[in-house]
Ligand SMILES: C[C@H](O)[C@H](O)CC(=O)C(=O)O
């Protein structure tokens with residue numbers, strides 16, 4: 001008999017974990033990175049100063065009637081824990097572990113009046129990923145097998161961090177750097193952005209991919225100028241240059257940018273409907289985050305839509321949750337690894353120290369482990385807090 005889900009519990013964790021922006025001081029990920037808030041000088045130096053790490057990590061744990069447990073981690077912290085415990089749990093508890101599509105549909109429809117994207121979709125994603133982990137563990141198969149099996153033997157990675165030169169020596173195919181200066185920092189900022197790119201090009205040679213992650217900080221005019229100047233230095237792509245709601249700006253920017261530089265976006269987009277709009281702008285690669293876009297159930301739909309547009313899907317970060325997806329998709333030729341060492345100088349597990357068994361690329365490559373579910377466990381040494389206990 002198919003086991004049913006007997007309980008849903010939502011926990012928070014502070015520091016690191018799935019909220020990878022929640023790092024200590026001196027980390028490259030909070031070192032004067034251009035953001036939508038950079039127009040305010042007082043919030044320019046640090047993203048934590050305007051609250052980037054305010055949510056923290058969400059851990060969703062599911063228990064089945066046969067005693068199997070599944071779990072997932074994402075961002076969303078305490079407010080997402082409230083939504084999971086007090087709203088979404090009703091669609092999960094009592095359901096068969098195989099009923100993922102129905103549970104997703106009920107979670108999405110029932111939250112439309114206050115959801116659709118952002119925090120609510122983080123919470124839905126967390127539950128959805130935990131459902132896949134549980135189903136895999138009940139069946140004794142890795143999630144990639146549940147999705148239909150692999151299309152490649154190993155994953156190929158580019159690295160995101162402050163040191164593409166180090167990433168090259170570690171075997172990655174490319175390095176994506178955060179852009180440090182936005183339009184409010186004028187011509188001097190633009191020159192510094194191009195100078196860093198030039199130095200990294202000198203250090204890595206002509207064939208290494210170099211990309212700039214602009215984290216929603218630019219406008220069409222600045223992004224156009226940056227793309228033309230950076231094309232001379234062999235920039236492969238310009239990522240998320242505009243606020244996600246500006247679909248029209250994305251279309252205009254694609255028209256104005258040189259054809260040699262790719263336009264990529266989507267890590268802050270959610271659901272098939274959001275991605276439909278983004279795909280129609282003509283972006284060259286979409287980058288859904290499986291922990292934010294609606295989970296695997298939704299990512300499969302987004303990816304089918306992208307295939308029909310001929311647009312590759314290269315998911316944003318998300319460690320094992322991305323790896324089990326990418327290894328099953330012909331349209332996802334490579335994947336991202338976020339360098340979480342404070343100086344981006346070595347490979348460490350992205351969600352460290354929260355997970356046990358979290359695999360990392362070696363020489364820029366990884367065979368996805370065939371352990372059941374997502375193949376990871378919660379580290380018992382990391383304290384979990386359950387803010388909304390139900391009786
Ligand atoms: C480096 C970026 O600003 C951000 O922290 C991560 C990201 O957007 C990405 O990995 O892509």
Ligand SMILES: [Mg+2]
Pocket residue numbers: 213215239240267316
């Ligand atoms: Mg990005």
